[in-house]
Amino acid sequence: MTDATNDIASGERSRALLSFTLATGRFLLMLAVTIFGLLAVTFFIGRIVPVDPVLAVVGDRAPAHVYARVREEMGLDLPLWHQFAIYIGNVFRADFGNSILTSRPVVEDVIRYFPATMELATLGTFLGTLFGVPLGVAAAVKRGKFIDHVVRVIGLVGYSAPIFWLGLLGLLVFYSKLGWVAGPGRLDVTYEYMLTPVTGMVLVDSALAGDWAVFRNAVSHIALPSALLGYYSLAYISRMTRSFMLNELSQEYITTARVKGLSETRIIWFHALRNAAVPLITVIALSYAHLLEGSVLTETVFAWPGLGRYITNSLQNADMNAVLGGTLVIGLVFVAVNTFSDLLYRLFDPRTR
Amino acid sequence: MTQRSLLEVEDLRVRFHLRTGLVEAVRGVSFKVGKERLGIVGESGSGKSQTARALLGLTPPPGEVLANRLTFDGIDLLAASRRTLRALRGGRMAMVMQDPKYSLNPVMTLGAQMVETYLAHTRAGIREAKEKALAMLEAVRLRDPERVFSLYPHEASGGMGQRAMIAMMLITDPDFLIADEPTSALDVTVQQEVLRILDALVDERGMGLIFISHDLRLVSSFCDRVLVMYGGKVMEELATGNLSDAQHPYTRGLMNCLPAISGSAHPLPTLERDPEWAR
Incomplete structure (x- = not known):
């Protein structure tokens, strides 16, 4: 009984394989769109949350000029679209920046x-x-x-x-x-x-x-x-x-x-x-x-x-x-x-x- | 009837113990069928489908089946072991279900479902089973058996699905077939074709047949005898040759409802139902 169904199932599978490949192609396109959306969402969440990343680096007693310099170093003075472009570029080079906590990438x-x-x-x-x-x-x-x-x-x-x-x-x-x-x-x-x-x-x-x-x-x-x-x-x-x-x-x-x-x-x-x-x-x-x-x-x-x-x-x-x-x-x-x-x-x- | 009866039913009762109380779907039905065609007609809820399911031991769980006698070819169906029943079902007794859209497994090809039936009842190998299935698909006059064999139910039309269903149920050469409204779910044009195929196959193989329908005219053209059911009871049993001799007012009422080609009937006759009959 199981042999029989296996035999038939193998026919089913070869047919399935073709449509499988086609579907995979369509899927890759969908995937690219999804990932772009994901990048946009994470990026903007990161900019919108009321957390000052500069403050996290310099501490709240740093003088104004130090604060400004660090802010510039982190690229936070650039326009938002420019920051986003840089962010995407970095992500594709698998560069998410350094963690402040562990000081590792x-x-x-x-x-x-x-x-x-x-x-x-x-x-x-x-x-x-x-x-x-x-x-x-x-x-x-x-x-x-x-x-x-x-x-x-x-x-x-x-x-x-x-x-x-x-x-x-x-x-x-x-x-x-x-x-x-x-x-x-x-x-x-x-x-x-x-x-x-x-x-x-x-x-x-x-x-x-x-x-x-x-x-x-x-x-x-x-x-x-x-x-x-x-x-x-x-x-x-x-x-x-x-x-x-x-x-x-x-x-x-x-x-x-x-x-x-x-x-x-x-x-x-x-x-x-x-x-x-x-x-x-x-x-x-x-x-x-x-x-x-x-x-x-x-x-x-x-x-x-x-x-x-x-x-x-x-x-x-x-x-x-x-x-x-x-x-x-x-x-x-x-x-x-x-x-x-x-x-x-x-x-x-x-x-x- | 000089023939030996294949199926003997005496005082069959099907009841359901529900939370709301006892529901008796079939209340004392008796009949005998040999290798002939028996039609069962009745309106919805008259107990005709439950009668058929009880014959196959497929009454759904809370249900209870009682009978003085319920035998198939001398085998007591109520006392038979599950193994015996399983060998009978699909092997010697089969049933064509109502709607191929729901009664075929959606994730298996039609061919796989046919082969499975054959293999469950024979010691055949896969190759032989496949050949047999293709032969059956041809016997139900499907044009391209190879193609139909590898179709999934959703890829087949209603007519194709129902023919495949008939082929699947007859693949083991059963002695007895129950057809539970086999054409009700199909288009009218396809109905005739499917009925012709069923008719020819039943004739060819000399099977016994119980044909369940709500269509008195269809049944009378298709069967040797008719059992008219109402409220879980048999109102009347008639040979289809002398339907006009019907005595029971319910049967007469049903016949009056058949529209005539000539002349108009105004007002349309309504079916009379007397609660007394169901007592």
Whole structure:
């Protein structure tokens, strides 16, 4: 049975590939427009907010001539359109200026912090999908039964319990009392500088280097925060899966599948879920993008050096270069995730091709 | 009827225990069908579709099916295991659904859906299943079977979709077919074509058929016998040859509603419904 459908599916796929390529071309144009808009928005937000970047550099006791000179050095005396042009030029040379807080180029900071967030968000979304989808399917199939109520309670707790509280509780139980996982941070201090960053994601880098001691330590560190983010997205994903599945299971084509004498397993996991997967892709992608933004609370509780914490710190210190750079990166991540989910969408739903 | 009855139904009841109370959709329906054509007519809510679904064991969840006797070829459908029922469904009994727009899986090609049916009931390989599917698409007189095979439901017209549906349901050579308003969702011009195809295939294969419709004239031209249902009960059973002998006032009312080509009917006759009949 599966061989057969694979064979047919391969035909479907080759046809899909052509329209896939066409769509990609159209998409690149859309992408350029979106990114220009993103640049404009971040730039103007940066100019409009009532924060004086000059003051942040010179301090509020600097004499007027020093203030004026720094202002000129930063290019803030130029007309706005000129500043925007310079900004775009700089962005394309991957130059976001220096961070006042860390006194490093913002790009370097982002390269340092973003992989930590990405590692955590990816693992969290993976766990959330891996458990959330089957739970949602089970809840839909056994609607109103025991398992449905269990899934509802799991989701409700995930929605309503503050994540930092769950994080602290997790640390207390699994780290402090039971000692099953490592504490805050990405690695133990002993391992901290043993790894040359390639992707910046500790799990990937240590696996690439074949350094399994570091890998195990990294797993032990990431287990709790990723489980927490996974639980958080599970709450959402399982809820949405349940409602999409209920909708699909009440459709006529499901009755047709039953008339055909197919097994319940195949009806649920193949017929219904493949249709439910279409809107589910968007839900999972959005939840992923949301985590990529950096979950400030989780990162703070677990002392995780991620983007969320970086931007929050910068904001509190009026470090506009860092804030703008970080915001732009988040914007780009959203665009990338959306693009990817749109392409997947096309692959799953023949009606959108 | 000298033929052995394939399907025997005696005092079939379908009820739904809802929060608002007990709803009885089918209330004591009895009939026997062999390899012949039985039409079931009735207005919306008369229980004709629920009767069909109960025969296939597809009464939706809160529903309950009771009967003194419900057998297919000697197999007790109420006592049969789920496995037996599944083998019967799609294998020996099939059903053509109403609207191809909703009753075909939108993310699978028509071909894949046909092949799937065949593979669920035979030990055939994919190649054989595909050949069989193409042959069936040809049997329902689709011009370019190869092309239709790789279409998605939204790419096919209503008529094409319904022919593919018929092909999909007949691919396993079932003994018995239920057609639940198979042409109601189609354009009038396409209706005739689809009916002709169904007619020819049922004849050719000597299948038993239950044809459900609200169109008395259509049913009488298509079937050997007609069951007239109202309020979940059988009002009357008639051979289509002598519809004019109908005794029951409901049947007579239905027949009076058929417009005549010559002469005008003013005022238009209205259908009389007596709550007493549904008691």
